[in-house]
Amino acid sequence: MKAAPEAQRRLLDLQAVDTALNQLAHRRRSLPELAEIDTVAREISALEDERARAQVAVDDLDRDIARFEKDIEQVRTRKQRDQARLDAGGALREIEGLQHELATLNRRQSELEDAELELMEQRETAEQVLHEVQKRLTEATERRQAAEARRDEAYADITKEQEFKTQSRAPLAADLPPDLLKLYDKIREDTGLGAALFRSGRCGGCRIELYGADLGRVKSAPADEVVRCEECRRIMVRTAESGL
Known part of the structure; x- marks a missing residue:
């Protein structure tokens, strides 16, 4: 030629x-922000899974505590009924039966309240775990948003340079x-x-x-x-x- x-x-x-x-x-494809966003995205995904598990743990404990509350309330209601019957008096055998039942109900209430207290302590710990995960998730989300903002700013600069170079290329190519x-x-x-x-x-x-x-x-x-x-x-x- x-x-x-x-x-x-x-x-x-x-x-x-x-x-x-x-x-x-190449600069557009290899911006450090892209790797950072990818890394933080994986971190966020893992934290979201962790948060879901922590939330389930809290919800399960809330459900168990609610069940204990219901059981305790039933025991209290029965105690009030039995105490009213005892106060009203009656046959000796009936009074002895009511006294025995009240003693049993007191023990049952104590056991339920102790179990509920233990669950409430577990819930406090689980809630702390949930709050910590939520905090880490918020921080990771903010890091991703900041990296995305830097990426978009870099993209804008690169696009501007690409447009300038492309415009300068046209007359060079046309002259050949x-x-x-x-x-x-x-x-x-x-x-x-x-x-x-x-x-x-x-x-x-x-x-x-x-x-x-x-x-x-x-x-x-x-x-x-x-x-x-x-x-x-x-x-x-x-x-x-x-x-x-």
């Missing part, structure tokens, strides 16, 4: 813009011969780099140094010849810096 030396040199300007765009795209631009774009799409400066006997794309016949081929090629690297197939642009 033939192309004016000046057109070939402009490929380096175009490649500089494309390299900057590639770097911006269509066949040269087509070749450059194809190589760039395949390898990420379409053209590179040939300098000091070395391809600027793959960094391979040329010797002997390969170097002679580059030196002897006409100025308007589009020379490509035998190793990486990229366009090697010759300028005054090439040292030929």
Whole structure:
């Protein structure tokens, strides 16, 4: 392929813009905030599971405490009824039976109240655990929100730079011969780099140094010849810096 030396040199300007765009795209994909958000998201997921378990533990204890409260209230009601019957008097056998039942009910009430107190202590501990998990979850959520805000700010900056670079690319590409631009774009799409400066006997794309016949081929090629690297197939642009 033939192309004016000046057109070939402009490929380096175009490649500089494309390299900057590639770097911006890589920066967008590899923002540290993305890894942070991913890490915190996993932490939040685990904390949400932990919170659910802690809430279930509190709810179970509340249900058990409510059941004990109901049982205690039933015992109290029965005691009041029996005490009223005892106060009303009656046959000795009936009085003895009521006294025995009241003693049994007192023991039952004491047992229930002791069990309820133990459950209430367990609930206090479980509630503390739940509050601690909720606190950690809130803190993690705030960290994620802060990281997302930093990510969005970085995205905005990158987008602004990408738009500027894209706008500057258009006139550079339009100023090149269509066949040269087509070749450059194809190589760039395949390898990420379409053209590179040939300098000091070395391809600027793959960094391979040329010797002997390969170097002679580059030196002897006409100025308007589009020379490509035998190793990486990229366009090697010759300028005054090439040292030929």
